Amino acid sequence: MKTTPFKPAYAGQLNFYLSAVDAQAKVAEDQPTIGLLSCKEKNRLVAEYSVRGIAKPMGVAEYQLMREVPESLETGLRSFDQI
Template identity: 35%
Template sequence: IFMDQEYRLNVGASSFKADLLFFHRGLQALVAVELKKTKFHPRDLGQLEFYLEALDRDVKRSNENPSIGIILCPDADKVVVEYAMSRSMSPTMIAEYKRILIPQEQMQQQLREFCQFFLTEDKPKKK
């Protein structure tokens, strides 16, 4: 059982890197996650399916289930996703993510509260 960043896949004379690789105990399957910085494009699915095939042929053990793929992207046109997935036989999911930045003032306040909590807790109590 392993978890790694940029898991190297060697196929033929070429080397490829899956962004993240996990093993799901309950499903008994490898889970490859591709992180995209741009809107979903159908080529992303082709890339992930290639990685899943390489994992199933070269990494997966005989007692494990077929590998699962997840594509995380900041935006996806649902119709494009539907077309791209319509003939795919791979267990793959495409999901959008949202980047949420905490306002600087709020972060500073939380940091002050965190520091204050530990500063008051470490002091010996007077009787």
């Protein structure tokens, strides 16, 4: 997760981490490693060009911060006291 807008260099950094996981932690029974990068903002075209030549599955998503948890999600979350 990045707290800044997406930059093309992030795709290379994520590819590095995926390669490291594949080389150091993955076993034969594991499914393909995928990468998902959440950024404060993204330009779809820049993100697409950044990951186009990379063979490993990657995605770039944009997130928004919220002051309150939506009611539909509150019922499934534990309170601080429960944690």
